[in-house]
Amino acid sequence: MKAIRIIRPGEPDVLELTHLEEPTPGSGQVRVEVYGTALNRADLLQRRGAYPAPPGVPADIPGLEFSGVVEAVGDGVDESAVGSWVMGLVGGGGYAEMLVTDADHVVPMPQGLKFVECAAVPEAFCTAYDALVLQGGLRPGQTVLIHAAGSGVGTAAIQLARAFGAARIFGTASAGKLEALEERGLSLDVPIDYRRKSFRDVIRRETDGRGVDLILDLVGATYWTDNIASLRTRGRIVLVGLVGGTMAQLNLGVLLRRRLHVIGTVMRSRNTEEKSALAENTREHLLPRFESGELFPVVDRVFGLNEAAEAHAYMEDNQNAGKVVLRVRN
C-alpha cells in the first residue's frame, strides 16, 4: 500500500511517499481501505519529533482520522461489516491506503456525505462535542466563548454549540477567518477579531460584567489570564489546544473565590474503552444531526496523498479556515 512516512524529524519535506506491507487486522479489529484523511496540528508536531505516536499505532505514519470502506475483519468481528462505509479516529496511521482499527471505534458515514467530507468529521466534531457537551456540560441557554473559531475544531464547535442550545456564542479569530465563517453560514453572535480587540473587554461589556458560562480554548498560554477573567462565577473552561503556548501564571485564589472549573483534555492517548464510548456517543448524538444537515464538515482544501508536504506547509502557514483533507484514493 502507499503511505506517507516521516523519515526524520523536520520540515514538511521529511514526509515521503512510500510503499509498505498492508497491516493485518487483529482480534476485534477491521482493516479499512482509506479514501480520505485530514490534517491536525498534532501531525505537524509529530513530524517535528515533538509528539510521538502512542503504543499500538504506526510510529512514523501520521494521521488521526479517516473515512473509508471496511475491507477485511479480524477474529470476533462479524463478516457483514465488510463493505461498510465508515469513518473514525485512530492514534496514527491515517496517511495510508490501509489501516487497522478496533471495530468498536468506527462509526458509519452519514448518508449523503462524500469520503473527503467525512474525513474532516472525526477529530473536529468528536473533540468539540466531547469538550463542550460531555466534559464542559453545555446546557441550553448558556453562553459560550469559542477561541480559534475558524479552526477545524472551532468550526465544529460553533455548529455544536448552536445545536445543543447555547443562547449566545462568542468567538475569536483573525479577520479573514471571521469572514470565511460568515461565508459558510457559521455566524457567531459576537465575532471578535482578536488582533484588533480584547476579547476580555468585549465579553465584560456584552455580559454586563458577568462573564460566560463556558470557554472552549484552543489557544492556551497567551489567552490564560483573559480567559479566567472572562468566566462567570462557577464557569468552566475546557483547554483543548495550545497554539498560543504552554506556560502561564495563575492566581489560584481566583479559582477558589469564583469556584471555577478548569478541564484539560486530549483525544489521542485515550484508552480503547474511552474511544469506544466516544464512538458510541457519536453514533447516537451526532450522526442523526449530520444526516438532517444540522451539522456539516467544513473542508477548506483537499490535497492528494502525494501532496502531504504541501498540505502541512499550508496548515503551518495558518492559511486554512476549516479542515485540510488528504484524498487517499479516488
Ligand SMILES: NC(=O)c1ccc[n+]([C@@H]2O[C@H](COP(=O)([O-])OP(=O)(O)OC[C@H]3O[C@@H](n4cnc5c(N)ncnc54)[C@H](OP(=O)(O)O)[C@@H]3O)[C@@H](O)[C@H]2O)c1
Ligand atoms: N486535545 C485534543 O485532543 C485536540 C484534538 C484536536 C485538536 N486539538 C487542538 O486544537 C487546536 C485547533 O486544532 P485544528 O486542527 O482545528 O487547527 P487549525 O484548523 O489548524 O486551526 C488552528 C487555529 O489556531 C489559530 N491560531 C494560531 N496561532 C494562534 C495564536 N497564537 N493565537 C490565537 N489563535 C491562533 C488560527 O486562527 P487565526 O488565523 O484566527 O489566528 C487557526 O485557525 C490545536 O491547538 C490542536 O492541537 C486538540
